[in-house]
Amino acid sequence: MAEFIPIAIFLFVLFLLLGTGVWVGLALLGVAFVGMELFTSRPVGDAMMTIIWRSASSWSLTALPLFIWMGEILFRTRLSEDMFKGLAPWMARLPGGLLHTNVVGCTVFAAVSGSSAATLTTVGKMSIPELRKRNYPEHLVIGTLAGAATLGLMIPPSLTLIVYGVTINESITKLFMAGIFPGLVLALMFMAYVGLVSRFSRSYKPDPEPVTSLIDKVKNSRFLIPVLVLIFFVIGSMYGGFATATEAAAIGVLGALVLAAGQGSLNIKTFVESLMGAMRTSAMIALILAGASFLSLSMGFTGLPRALAEWIGSLGLTRFELLMALLVFYIVIGCFLDGISSVVLTIAVVEPMVRQAGIDIIWFGIFIVVVVEMAQITPPIGFNLFVMQGMTGHEMNFVARAAFPMFLIMVVMVFVLIAFPELATWLPANIRQHAGG
Amino acid sequence: MTSRADKHLIRRTLDGLYNAGGVAAAVCLVAILFVIVAQMVTRWTNISIPGLNEYAGYLMASASFLAFAHALNSGSHIRVNLFITALGEHKFWGELWCMIIGTAASAYLAWYSIRLVYWSNKLGDLSQGQDATPMWIPQTPMAVGAVLLAICFADNLVTLVMRGRDNIGSDAIAQSHGE
Numbered sequence: 001m002a003e004f005i006p007i008a009i010f011l012f013v014l015f016l017l018l019g020t021g022v023w024v025g026l027a028l029l030g031v032a033f034v035g036m037e038l039f040t041s042r043p044v045g046d047a048m049m050t051i052i053w054r055s056a057s058s059w060s061l062t063a064l065p066l067f068i069w070m071g072e073i074l075f076r077t078r079l080s081e082d083m084f085k086g087l088a089p090w091m092a093r094l095p096g097g098l099l100h101t102n103v104v105g106c107t108v109f110a111a112v113s114g115s116s117a118a119t120l121t122t123v124g125k126m127s128i129p130e131l132r133k134r135n136y137p138e139h140l141v142i143g144t145l146a147g148a149a150t151l152g153l154m155i156p157p158s159l160t161l162i163v164y165g166v167t168i169n170e171s172i173t174k175l176f177m178a179g180i181f182p183g184l185v186l187a188l189m190f191m192a193y194v195g196l197v198s199r200f201s202r203s204y205k206p207d208p209e210p211v212t213s214l215i216d217k218v219k220n221s222r223f224l225i226p227v228l229v230l231i232f233f234v235i236g237s238m239y240g241g242f243a244t245a246t247e248a249a250a251i252g253v254l255g256a257l258v259l260a261a262g263q264g265s266l267n268i269k270t271f272v273e274s275l276m277g278a279m280r281t282s283a284m285i286a287l288i289l290a291g292a293s294f295l296s297l298s299m300g301f302t303g304l305p306r307a308l309a310e311w312i313g314s315l316g317l318t319r320f321e322l323l324m325a326l327l328v329f330y331i332v333i334g335c336f337l338d339g340i341s342s343v344v345l346t347i348a349v350v351e352p353m354v355r356q357a358g359i360d361i362i363w364f365g366i367f368i369v370v371v372v373e374m375a376q377i378t379p380p381i382g383f384n385l386f387v388m389q390g391m392t393g394h395e396m397n398f399v400a401r402a403a404f405p406m407f408l409i410m411v412v413m414v415f416v417l418i419a420f421p422e423l424a425t426w427l428p429a430n431i432r433q434h435a436g437g
Numbered sequence: 438m439t440s441r442a443d444k445h446l447i448r449r450t451l452d453g454l455y456n457a458g459g460v461a462a463a464v465c466l467v468a469i470l471f472v473i474v475a476q477m478v479t480r481w482t483n484i485s486i487p488g489l490n491e492y493a494g495y496l497m498a499s500a501s502f503l504a505f506a507h508a509l510n511s512g513s514h515i516r517v518n519l520f521i522t523a524l525g526e527h528k529f530w531g532e533l534w535c536m537i538i539g540t541a542a543s544a545y546l547a548w549y550s551i552r553l554v555y556w557s558n559k560l561g562d563l564s565q566g567q568d569a570t571p572m573w574i575p576q577t578p579m580a581v582g583a584v585l586l587a588i589c590f591a592d593n594l595v596t597l598v599m600r601g602r603d604n605i606g607s608d609a610i611a612q613s614h615g616e
Contacts, residue, residue: 021521022535023514026542033545045549052546053553053576057498059490062469065500069466243477246493250473272463279463279500283508284515286501338515380519 006038010302024341028291035298048294055293056286059246061166064285066249067157069278071113073256075122076270078263079227083108084126086221092209096198099136099144100191102127106148107187108224111231112252113152114159115281116376117387120149124391134207139402140197142392146384146399147406148190150373153339155183156235157249160372163285163340164365165245167292167347172245173238174428175365180235181423182366186413193409226262230255239431285340292344299348309352320418322357326350327371327414334375338383342375343368366424367417374410377403451592452510452604458585459507461578465500469493488568495575502582506589512607529601536597540590547587550580 013034017027029048036044055061083105091100105123113119124145131141153160156176165172198204212220234252237243243251260266299305312322333342354364376384379400388399417423476489508514521531556562558573593603 017538018517019520020534021516021518021531022538022542023509023516025514026539027516029542029546030538033542045545046552048546049549049553053498053579056501056579057491057494057575059494059497062473062493062497065466065497066470066473069470246473247477250470250477253470254474275463275466276459279459279466279504280508280511280513282466283462283501283504284513287505287508287514290501336517336519341515 007302007304010035010038010304018337023287024337025287025289025291028288028295028345032291032295032298035295035302039298039301039303047297051293051297052290055166056290058166060172061162061286061289063157063172063244063246063249064159064162064166065278065282066246066253067114067159067162068281069274070157070249070252070256071115071118072274072277072281073253073260073266073270074109074112074227075118076274077256077260077265078223079109080122080124080126082223082227083123084130086224088130088209089212089217089220092212094191094195096191096194097136097206097209098127098131098134099140099194099198102131102141102144103148103187103190103194106145106151107155107183108227108231110149110151110153110155110183111235112157112227112256114157114162116150116152116373117383119152120145120384120387121391123149124388128392131206134209136206137201137203139398140194140204142388142394142399143402143404143406144190144194146377146388146403147409148187149384150376150406150410151183151187153373153376154179154186154366154369156180156238157245157252158369159285160339160343160369161365162245163289164343164347164368166289167296167344168351168361168365170361170365171428173248173431174362176235176238176245177428177431178362178366178424179369180427182370182413182417185416185423186370186410189409189413189416190406193405226259230259239427241431288341288344295345296348305349305352308349309356312353313356317357319357319359322353323359323367323418326354326367330368330371331374331378334372334382335378335380337375339369339372339375342372360421360425362428363417363421363424367414370410370413370417374407377407451588454585455506455510455589458503458505458582462500462502462504462507462582465496465503465578469496469500472496488564488566488570491564491566491568491570495570498575499578499582502579503585505582506585509586509589509593510604510606512605529597532597532603533594536590536594536603540587540594543583543587543590547580547583550576550583554580 014031017030018024022030033044036042084101087101087104088098091098091104094100102123105127106119109119109122127145128141156179158176158179161175161179162172165175230252233255234248237251238245238248257266330342333346337345355361376382379385379396385396385399385403389396472489472493475486479486521528524531554573554576557576562572564570564572593605597603
């Protein structure tokens with residue numbers, strides 16, 4: 001048993017620091033330090049700096065602040081109004097009516113933003129009051145929005161996928177491409193749910209929309225065209241192989257600035273606000289990544305990842321059983337940690353396991369994102385729930401219950417992804433290669 | 438952060454330092470954009486400027502580290518709040534514990550990042566990439582940022598002990614936009 005004592009101390013420190021509320025990045029740093037002291041005789045501090053410097057100055061990481069910045073710029077434009085006005089006439093005839101603007105709006109904004117909370121705020125700012133005005137059932141307005149906003153994490157650009165790609169050293173472009181079809185399928189599943197509920201629910205009696213002619217529809221949605229063009233350029237440049245993920249992010253920032261300027265919502269104040277906002281959010285993630293890079297070095301010395309991978313291997317689990325175990329594991333972790341932290345904290349341990357089981361690592365990235373997305377809408381710390389609570393003034397309980405059907409839909413999505421892995425693997429295998437990286 | 442007009446000189450200087458770090462980080466972010474755009478343009482036009490990849494990386498490290506202190510005081514860094522909230526009126530002791538760990542960890546980071554710069558300079562380390570930059574130059578902003586973060590934690594620890602609460606604001610937006 002003696003060899004387990006250091007491992008036990010290591011895990012105890014991990015839970016102690018994270019659980020008592022030490023800032024995640026520094027908690028990881030502290031645990032890594034304890035691990036190094038317990039398991040090696042190396043000079044710890046210098047080893048720490050070498051690895052932190054290497055990870056913090058990595059070129060592929062620059063996609064992160066740029067995509068955050070792009071989202072911050074668009075977040076401060078008139079986009080949320082345009083989105084509702086532009087989408088509403090097209091959605092009015094679908095079964096379920098304007099609730100679809102929540103889902104489609106989130107899907108569109110997800111394609112320019114890597115964050116699910118930003119997606120939620122942008123789309124919800126306009127759609128919540130408008131849908132309330134038209135007597136849509138409150139719990140559906142809130143539930144579909146909280147659920148669909150998680151698409152922000154899956155449809156490229158996605159901050160979680162960037163962090164995942166940087167941590168396991170895989171192509172971010174491939175991961176982005178892998179997210180597109182699963183994201184669209186999930187959006188369709190949300191829409192199907194809206195359609196079904198509208199048929200079978202008695203309380204579903206929204207005010208009907210006036211009939212609009214095709215010309216009016218087009219006229220109303222002309223403001224959406226710049227955004228769609230921007231999405232086309234950002235994702236198209238990566239798919240066509242003309243730009244790396246980082247370069248696509250730079251195109252995105254420039255495009256977003258042009259778009260904001262064209263709308264007249266770009267001035268010194270919004271520019272500085274978007275820049276400072278991006279700077280803070282990326283610093284927040286960078287601190288976690290710095291701690292995590294040291295932790296993964298330290299983890300290597302503890303032997304924990306290898307031992308766990310071997311142990312899992314010896315159990316003779318099928319791939320499906322392993323994935324189910326990981327599903328439960330991540331849902332539990334997600335109740336306490338945010339998505340990015342839970343990815344970077346666990347990946348050093350999970351990656352060898354997954355590779356040994358012969359699971360495609362790109363596909364697994366999408367799997368992990370869906371699971372992390374679920375955590376966004378589960379109490380006690382789902383970020384989307386907090387944001388939604390702040391926006392609507394409802395109790396946490398109400399919001400969580402309203403979002404629960406969406407949680408179940410995402411569970412179904414996990415099984416769809418397992419049954420049809422090609423959803424995630426087909427597109428990345430068919431990217432054209434021009435640019436390096 | 439307090440907004441009283443009679444703020445103490447030390448308070449003003451420290452807050453000014455953190456904010457200066459934040460502004461410098463923001464400038465680095467804009468510089469990253471320029472470098473990446475330059476990279477695309479040079480590739481399309483077949484002009485070659487060596488080392489752009491590395492420069493983008495250096496700027497990334499500078500942007501992150503210089504912003505740490507500013508982000509701490511605006512409450513952007515993520516933590517698990519359940520325990521501290523559960524402490525209720527005894528919250529102070531939880532905060533104190535976190536602040537001590539934070540100060541220790543950030544001081545450790547700051548000390549070793551200074552050492553890294555010192556040894557890179559002493560040993561004349563050059564970048565492995567095409568740029569062949571002496572490594573201590575891009576590592577200096579990182580060390581400055583790490584020192585700022587350590588100062589900021591120590592500052593918060595002292596403020597917490599003396600006044601019963603720290604200088605950290607709440608910035609749920611920056612946190613949530615990371616998700």
